[in-house]
Amino acid sequence: MLPADAADVCLSALQEAQQQGWSIGKQLKLTQPQGDFWFELSVSIKHIESTENPHFIVLSRDITERKRIEESLYISEQRHTLILNQSELGTWDWDIKSGQVIFNEHWAKTRGYILAEITPYINSWKQSIHPDDLPRLQALLEEHFANKIAFFEVEYRIQHRSGQWLWLLNRGAVCERDAKGHPLRMVGTEMDITERKLAETELRIAATAFESQEGMVITDTRNIILRVNAAFTRVTGYTAEESVGCKISMLKSGRHDEAFYEAMWNTINSTGSWQGEIWDRRKNGEIYPKWLTITAVIGSDGEISHYVGTHIDISERKATEEYINHLAFYDALTQLPNRRLLQERIKQGININCRMDTQMAVLMLDLDKFKAVNDTLGHAAGDELLQQVARRIQCNLRQVDMVARLGGDEFVIVLENVGHYEYVARIAESIIHSLSQPFILCQSQAVYIGVSIGIAIHPQHGDSEETLMDNADAALYHAKDNGRGCFAYFSEELTRKARERLALESRLRRAIEQQEFHIYFQPQIDINSGLIIGAEALVRWHDPIYGIITPNEFISLAEDTGLIIPLGEWILRETCRLGRQWLDQGLPPLMLAVNVSPYQFSRSDINALVTQVLRDTGFPVEYLELEITESGLMENQQHALSILKNLHHQGVHLAIDDFGTGYSSLAYLKYFPVDVLKIDKTFIDDIPYLERDMVITATIISMAHHLGFKVLAEGVETVEQLAFLREQGCDNYQGYLYSEAMPADDFAKLLADSSM
Secondary structure: OOOHHHHHHHHHHHHHHHOEEEEEEEEEEHHHEEEEEEEEEEEEEOOOOOOOOEEEEEEEEEEEEHHHHHHHHHHHHHHHHHHHHOOOOOEEEEEEOOEEEEOOOOHHHOOOOOOOHHHOOOHHHHHOEOOOOOOHHHHHHHHOOOOOOEEEEEEEEOOOOOOOOOEEEEEEEEEEEEEOOEEEEEEEEEEEEEHHHHHHHHHHHHHHHOOOOEEEEEEEOOOOEEEHHHHHHHHOOHHHHHHHEEEEEEEEEEOOOOHHHHHHHHHHHHHEEEEEEEEEOOOOOOOEEEEEEEEEOOOOOOOOEEEEEEEEEEEEHHHHHHHHEEEEEOOOOOOOOOHHHHHHHHHHHHHHHHOOOOOOOEEEEEEHHHHHHHHHHHHHHHHHHHHHHHHHHOOOOOOOOOEEEEEEEEEEEEOOOOOHHHHHHHHHHHHHHHHHHOEEEEOOOOOEEEEEEEEEEEEOOOOOOHHHHHHHHHHHHHHHOOOOOOOOEOOOEEEEEEEEHHHHHHHHHHHHHHOOOEEEEEEEOOOOOOOOOEEEEEEEEEOOOOEEOOOOHHHHHEEEEEEEHHHHHHHHHHHHHHHHHHHHHHOOEEEEEEEEOOOHHOOOOHHHHHHHHHHHHOOOOHEEEEEEEEEHHOHHHHHHHHHHHHHHHOOOEEEEEEEOOOOOOHEEEEEEEOOOOOHHHHHHHOOOOHHHHHHHHHHHHHHHHOOOOOOEEEOOOHHHHHHHHHOOOOEEEOOOOOOOOOHHHHHHHOOOHHHH
């Protein structure tokens, strides 16, 4: 009736019952169209006295539903076991009463064992726990047993088979209690968290380091700030809220060019880091130095993911370095350069002079009467006096000049790129005058001292620092021998010339103030008609002591001192005033030529001056001619061209004076709006005796006419010279052959007589 396998189960149950009196739990499966059905058999033997054959009582119970539940539980358990194994979790199942614990393979593996090597009792587990962690674990376990906490969770250390300590995270819960609530069974899992613990430790260290005394900033690869520390805020003034999201370039000071940053980033991208000194700007605008280290952070993909910058404010260190450097090269009392820096400066100046063919002056100064002040008023007063002396000397110098203190009351001045020896003398006189004025010291009345100065010029007076200093010192003693309060050159001849030049400058200033100058006029003649067509205005100085002084003796000094500006304005104004006066007197109109100094041309607004003078005097612009030297035009061609165009636009005639003595070229003349070329007297003097001068003069006349200029010859003194010029087609001339320069009244009379 039953399938073979089901029949076998039934026979097995009957046999077992016949042998031991009963059989319980045998299960059989019957397959029906509706599905599989499971039955559990309970069999007991029944003895009947009337027969020897055994009888059985068989009970069959349908357990199909239970089997279905058990199968589902099995599948679920297998799935759970698989998940635990895949998640690398250790599991434990603890029978609390017996102390026996069931572990899985991973639990044993975590400790360096296989499962068969593990003693499955709680005490062996506790023995592997770090003694410092065991009390805390035990306390949490007791709280869970007492239902004070719902779950048991603890981090603790266990000792690996190798002796290494590992960190574990253990989680569990009581799953079975007795009637009185005592725990009977507890299950849980554990996980190896050693790597996490190490990472946390590193993070704590990194966090501590990040909040160190060094400023730190983290940016992305676009240099956008992601994070800053407190030290960054303290150094830069920018808070985290103000910084995060901004570009790191907001700190740039502007002191470094693009090439600097390009080189820096090339180093970072090629080596992974850069460090060096850099200047940045704080939030308040202050520029400060710092030592910066930039490190590139490499991501898991091997590419740069972030940049970390650390910096130290080195303002104090730089200030200390500068202070130490200052002590090494500067006098502590006066803050002037000391002997060491002075020697370097003189050596540098000598090298420049040799390359540029310039001159340098070394002035040795020694204070007169300083010792008396020091002895009488004390060293504090002496120190204060030296400080005031240093300031007064500096006020008389250019920024490019140097004054140094050698010690005591000795000072040395270095003047570079001095054009004339008299300029040095003028500086010396200025300092002598300045230091002769009273000094007001604290808690004392006015103090009077003086100074003696010795001067040596490079290269005339020596070609080394030692020689120049020695010779300046020798000149200083010479100045003291002359009565102190004066200067002396190492050369007697230079001393004499310098003093004469200074005396002349003083007289020249007085002459301008007292109007000791007069205008003389030299007629300019049409070479063909012989008529006066103009005159050159020439200044003469009527000195009350020395008589008439010609321009050759004072014009260069006036240019060196800047006095040419007021003197030149007076000459132009006086010439135009006389020209207007002669026109009002009915004299024939004629061209009046006024010389303009190159210094005037470059250092004053000649256009504005001409406009103002013509307006003030009423002299017609068409009768005014300005003469500019060839060298004066060529000093700054673009500037000169602009000025000449403006003057020509006003209607002023323009002449080039002393042509041929400068660049000796007509090539540039086509750019200038010039009307007249004046051939210099040096080319006329030897006509007709020097063939070369005759050829040059003829060439200038021919080329000038081709360019549309008129030509005037200066310094014509002989009939032969005039004949040659007429033959070559020269337009006009002036010179002693017709008339020397004469006072304004005499020229007006000559002009009146010639027009009759």
